[in-house]
Amino acid sequence: MKLNKNYYAIIMAGGVGSRFWPLSKANYPKQFHDILGAGETLIERTFGRLSQKVPADHVLVLTNENYKALVKEQLPKVKDENIVLEPAMRNTAPCILLAALKIYKANPDGVMIVAPSDHWIENESAFLTDLETAFKACEADASEEKLLITLGIEPTFPHTGYGYIQYTSSDSAVKHVKAFKEKPDYATAKGFLAEGNYSWNAGIFIWSAKAILESFEKYLPEMYTLFNAGYEALNTEEEEAFIREHYEQAENISIDYGILEKSGNVGVIPATFDWSDLGAWGALYDNLEKDGDANVIVNAQVINRDSTGNLIRSEKGKVVVIDGLQDYIVVDSQEVLVIMPKSKEQDVKIMRAEVEKKFGSDLV
C-alpha cells in the first residue's frame, strides 16, 4: 500500500504513567510496557497503528532525554532526527509547536495527527477510517481560520475524569465544536450524556501543519515567536542546541487550553472505535477479557479458588494462587507487589509516593 507522503504523526511519549505503578516506573514508564500482555508495548502498538497510514519516516516522537534509549530500542524505524527531546516539562503546547514547525519546514503541505503513546484502541481499522476522514477534511479545508480536528470518544457513562467536547449535531462526519468543557461533576456529566452531543476529549488531534502554526501565531504569539526564531536550525544539526537553549523559556500550557479552546474552527469526529486511555489499573480490568469467574489475568498462571472480579498481573509465567479474593488488583513485579481493592485504584499514586519516601526512588 502506498502511503500519502503528506501525512505525518506525532507520538507523545513523555509521560511517567504513575497510576500504573509498580509496573510503570519513572525510568521505564507505562508506554514502554506491554501493559496488556499482548506481545507488544503500548508505544510499539501505537506506532504500528499509525504507520498503516503514515510513512514510518514521517513519525515523530516527543519525549525526554530519559526515554530516548527506550524509544530507539522499541521504535527502530523512527529516525533519530524525528525523536524530539524536551529539555523541560512544559505541557503539550510547546512540543507540539516545535514538531509542527519541523513538519512544515520539511513539507508545507503536511497534515499531522497528534496521538498519545499509551492509549488502547481496540478496533484499528475503524480508527484508521476516522483518521483518513480527518486527514482528508484538513487537506480539503479552505476556511479563513483553518480547521483543527479532534477525535472525540463517545461517552459510555458519566465519567468525571475526562474533559468533554460539546458539538453541533449534524450529518457531516466532522462536527463543529461549540465548546470544551472541563472535567464535570457527576450531575453535569449525566446532563451531557442526556443531551447526546458530547464527546470525551482523548487528546487525539489532526490538523495541517499550516493550520496549527497559524493558530499558534494567533493565540500563543510569544511562544510562536520564540520557536520560529529557530526555524533555520530545525531539521539540521543545530536543532538540538536551539531547543536546549530556548525550550525552557516557553510557557507551560496545554494545547487544549492554549489553542483549541480559543480557536473558532475546531471540528470533532465522534470516534467509531473502542478506546481507553488506560488511565489506571481498573481500566485494564475493564478492557480485557474476563475468565469464567470475571477475573482478568495478565501474564500470570493462576490457580483460582473462590476468587472473582480480580485483576492479576505478574511477570510472564509466574504462578499466582489466589483464594477468597473479591474485586482486587494484584500487581507483582520483580521488586514490588501491590494487593489492593479495585475501588482503591486512585490511591496508587499515594502508595507510590509512600514507597518512594520510605524505600527510595529506585522503586518508583
Place this chain on the structure above:
Amino acid sequence: MKLNKNYYAIIMAGGVGSRFWPLSKANYPKQFHDILGAGETLIERTFGRLSQKVPADHVLVLTNENYKALVKEQLPKVKDENIVLEPAMRNTAPCILLAALKIYKANPDGVMIVAPSDHWIENESAFLTDLETAFKACEADASEEKLLITLGIEPTFPHTGYGYIQYTSSDSAVKHVKAFKEKPDYATAKGFLAEGNYSWNAGIFIWSAKAILESFEKYLPEMYTLFNAGYEALNTEEEEAFIREHYEQAENISIDYGILEKSGNVGVIPATFDWSDLGAWGALYDNLEKDGDANVIVNAQVINRDSTGNLIRSEKGKVVVIDGLQDYIVVDSQEVLVIMPKSKEQDVKIMRAEVEKKFGSDLV
C-alpha cells in the same frame, strides 16, 4: 565449655514440608529455609542449639540423597560419615535404629537425642536444661527395661493435630508415661487439658543407644535382625552399600508406634520452653512478633493500608503494598505467589498438588 563425650544427637531431616509451599519445595524443603527470617535456616538453628550440649562430630543427620548437598552446605561441621541417607521412605523407626547402631558401635555408653530439624524453639536455655535432665536420667537409669524419654510439650489449647502423652503426675522431673493417645477429636482434647497430666508429642526423644537397641530387639525383632546383620559394616566404607542393599526391606513404621507405645518404661519431661512444629503458615503467624496492626512481616518491606492480622512473607527486601486485607497469608517467592485467608492454611497441600498438576513439578 567441655561437652560430654557420651552425648549424641540425631537430626531428622528427610521431610518435604509441603505445608510451607511455595517456600518449601520438594528439592529445597522447609528445614533448609530461613522460614522465620532470623538469619539462619531451621536446620542450622537446630544444629546450633544441639551443639551447645553435644560435640559437633557426634551429630548425625538422617535425610535422603536429594538433600545431601544441602546438609553439607548448611552444616559443614557434620562429618560425612554422620550423614545417613535413607534410600527409601520407611518412616522413623528404621533410620533411628540404624543411627542407634552406629552410635552404639562408636560408643556403647552413648546417650542420644532424636530431634526434628524443622521445629522452632524459643527459649534455648530452657531447652538445654530439659535436655541435660533427660541425658542425666538416661545415664543414671538402671532399670531392667531401660528408660526411653520424650520431651512433651505443655498443651496451650485443645489441639486436634497432635498425639498426646498421658503421664502419672509426680514430683520427679521425668514423669512415667501411662499411654500414648492418637490425635483426639476436639471434645477429647478438651478433656485431656482439663485433666492436666497430658503433653503433646513433639517427636523429641532421648535415650541411651543401649536402651533403644534393646527395645528394638524386643519390639521390632525382625528389623533389629535385618540391620544388626550389618553391624560390622557400620562406620566403615562398607556402610553405604549395606544400607542401600537392605534398607528397603525394613518395615515402614514410626518409632512411636513401633517402640514407644509398646515399651513399659517411657518417661516424659514436660518441656519448660516455648515450641512450635511450624506445621503450617499460620504457626509462623502465631510465633512471630506482630506489628501495631497485628501483621507479621517476614523479609518484606511493607506499606500497610487498612490491613490487619496478616502474615506477609517475601524474598528479602521486596516491597509489598497491601490495602484492605484482613487475616490473609501472602507468600511471595521467585516463581510463585500465594494469597489466601489464614483460615485456609490447611489447603496449601491441595493448592500445591493443583499447581504441580497444572504447571509442573518444578514448582512444588
